[in-house]
Amino acid sequence: MKNYPWHKKLMEKLLRSRETLPHALILKGRDGTGKLDFANRLAQSLLCESPHESGEACDACQACSWFANGLHPDFRKIEPEIDTSDSGKKSSRITIDLIRSLSAFTNMTTHRNGYRIILIHPADAMNLPAANALLKTLEEPPGKTLFILVTSRPNQLLPTMVSRCHALAMPFPKPAEGEAWLRENGITNPASFLAEAGHAPLAALQLASEDSSLKNRFLDEIGSSSLDPISVAETFHKTELSLILRWLQKWCHDLSSFAFSGKIRYFPDFSDRIRTVSTRMDRIGLARFQRKLCEAQRMSTHPVNARLFIEEMMLTYRALMDSQ
Ligand SMILES: [Zn+2]
Structure with a gap:
């Protein structure tokens, strides 16, 4: 998975300061602009064991291969889970059990001696008990651990949680940049799709398909x-x-x-x-x-x-x- 052009500068900036990152980031921005891909790429690059000079993941080492297959032992992704108790319906919430399940993970020493990374998406899907449980962890953050919270509704997050994180407004492509990217992806009339998608390029690509x-x-x-x-x-x-x-x-x-x-x-x-x-x-x-x-x-x-x-x-x- 590559970096989107409109995210490049921010990615480089974060990777340059990989040793001094805050313990929790909030990536906030509009739907359809690639925030989740950015979060994944950032996590992979921080876990990569032979990153490029730019700091980006090499896509070739053991850690990158684990990451690509969802097997990296120092990475956890928290998303709303299938609620099996209720006729298999997909729950739209992240519950306290999911957040509690992290404590065993954060208490262990890391497997590869690097970062331990927890990606929560969408962070606004945490219900109140879950958010409070996470808040406790953020108050006493475990060492060398990075939480990445991804959201398009930052105003739904607890203010006390936001105050313990470093929030980043995710960059948004200019229309010409979005159009160029869509053209590279085989869309011949990108302007109309981009307009229909409210200038969110990934949403435009989806519409075009x-x-x-x-x-x-x-x-x-x-x-x-x-x-x-x-x-x-x-x-x-x-x-x-x-x-x-x-x-x-x-x-x-x-x-x-x-x-x-x-x-x-x-x-x-x-x-x-x-x-x-x-x-x-x-x-x-x-x-x-x-x-x-x-x-x-x-x-x-x-x-x-x-x-x-x-x-x-x-x-x-x-x-x-x-x-x-
Ligand atoms: Zn690598």
Whole structure:
């Protein structure tokens, strides 16, 4: 796994001070920008036994091979775990048991005489007891141990915990840099994907790999003055509902953003249609509809009659266009 260009400087800076790193780092930044990859790469580089001159991992030594296979004895990754007691559902929380399980690890001497590294991702998934347990460890940090907490919601962390860590705002690529990176990764029209992903390059890459012809067809429909709710429901009821809701949420964001500021964030390729539809929209009704979409997005995994649901959404949406 390589370093992303927008992370290079920060990586070099941290690796230059590898002997004097704080005992806990918080890597905070937006989703889809590669924070977790950075954290993994940093950990691997600190554990590598023959790093390059830059300090980066060699990808060839025994430690690097262990790390790549998830077997390095001085590295632990803490993530929300499968909750087997509750029908195998994935729990979205990091519980106190997971944090307690670290004490045996931090009390041992390290196997390779170097760093002992604990990566917690996403750190905001720790519930309160877990966060308090970690806080105790951070108050009396074990020697030569580095905690790396990764989060896109730093305001969800306990302030007492944040005060015991060194927080780093993760760098974010400039649009041209993000576009260049996407082009290197085989994306021929990076600007539109980058815009749709809110300028988060990894999220843009993910979007580019999704079926964009289906999305464009949907946007064509909802941007049309002759929108037919029944036919839209017929065409899209087998598409994942959360995907449709996401397209519709972004579309409505663009409609209202265009109405208020003339700006289009997610779908610049559809700017003509957005402009036309936006002028026909009831703004207050649109705001209300956007709130409904948020609520629906939260429950979109629940079983619903998708066809009926999409039809109703489209009827509400069409009524907003006609009310001007
Ligand atoms: Zn190595």
